[in-house]
Amino acid sequence: MTPSRDISRLIEIMAALRAPVGGCPWDVEQDFSTIAPYTIEEAYEVADAIQRGDFDDLREELGDLLLQVVYHARMAEEEGKFTFPDVVEAITTKMIRRHSHVFGDDKARGAGMAKGMWEKIKSAEKAEKRAARLARGLDPEDNGKGFLDSIPLALPALTRALKLQEKAARVGFDWGEAEPILDKIEEEIGELRAAMATGDSASIRGEFGDMLFAFVNLGRHLGVDPEAALAGTNNKFRNRFHYIEKVLDERGKSLEAATLDEMEEIWQQAKGKV
Known part of the structure; x- marks a missing residue:
């Protein structure tokens, strides 16, 4: 089998990997739950490449x-x-329905995205889902979800808190x-201090x-995305710690041999540099 720019080749490759006879033993034994963590990981790696500007x-x-x-679709097909x-x-x-101001008739395109149109589209989609459940003999109103249950657990x-x-x-x-x-x-x-005093880990x-949930709430009201804010702080910490490592190396010392006071001194220097 040869590489191709056609999506059908990727679908063929996945079908071959999942084939009970002649396929890849590891791929054959996977299911939705075992592959899901890889799906999440790959999404993060896409985001990381974007952040680094590495095309x-x-x-x-x-x-x-x-x-x-393709993997999930193949398992579903099986x-x-x-x-x-x-x-x-x-x-x-979904994309055509939600962008009638782009893909609709002349009147719809001329009107643009009217105020409230997004909510109307979402309501129509929910009605379609209710009708589909009814067609399958299911309770159209009981989908086993509460108001907040549409927020994915895997976030x-x-x-997810946000x-x-x-x-x-x-x-x-x-x-x-x-x-x-x-x-x-x-x-x-204060409640965390009280819990710490008891020593009860749970x-x-x-x-x-x-406490973290409350901080997320504060960030939301300040217009600060918690993931983005923490990612920025993580990078800042990494860069400053690397500065400590670099300075110690120039002094002929390792991280393990340095004292906390010495590392703190260099950390303060780093704050003005990185």
């Missing part, structure tokens, strides 16, 4: 992410659920401004989580 890596990582889509063309049809249908915890808060805010469950959230954070810190973990 060679981005091309490769996008291919890896596309493979994940179970008789849907095929890769069904995936393509579903997303093209990074900080991002999404949960944003959705709850749509129905008025929200702080009116940022200032009171600072008081809430102080309250959560209580400490719970109170620590509450």
Whole structure:
């Protein structure tokens, strides 16, 4: 089999890898749950290539992410659920429907994206899903999900906290401004101190989580994305620590041989440089 620019070749390769006879033993034994972590990892690697501005890596990582889509579609096809063309049809249908101001008739294109149109489109999609459930003999209103259950469990915890808060805010469950959230954070810190005094690890973990959740809420009201903010701080910490390592190396010392006071001194220097 030879490489190709045609998506059908990738689909063929995946089918061959999943073939019970002659396929790859590792690929054959995988299922949706075992592949899902790889899907998430590949999405992160795409984001990393974008952040680094490395387009060679981005091309490769996008291919890896596309493979994940093909992988899941192949497993679904094996179970008789849907095929890769069904995936393509579903997303093209959705994009055309949600952009009538681009793909609609002359009147729709001329009107542009009217106020409230997005919510109307979403309502229409929900109605279609209810009708589809009814056609399958299921309760159209009971999809086993609460108001917040559409927020994916697999999201990074900080991002999921933000999404949960944003959705709850749509129905008025929200702080009116940022200032009171600072008081809430102080309250959560006090509860964490009390938990630490007990030494109860479960209580400490719970109170620590509450504190982080409150910080995410504060960031939301300040217009700060928690994942992006923490990613920036992570990079800053890495760069400053690397500076410590570099200076110590110039002094003929290793990280292990340096004292905390010495590293702190260089850290303070690094704050003005990186």
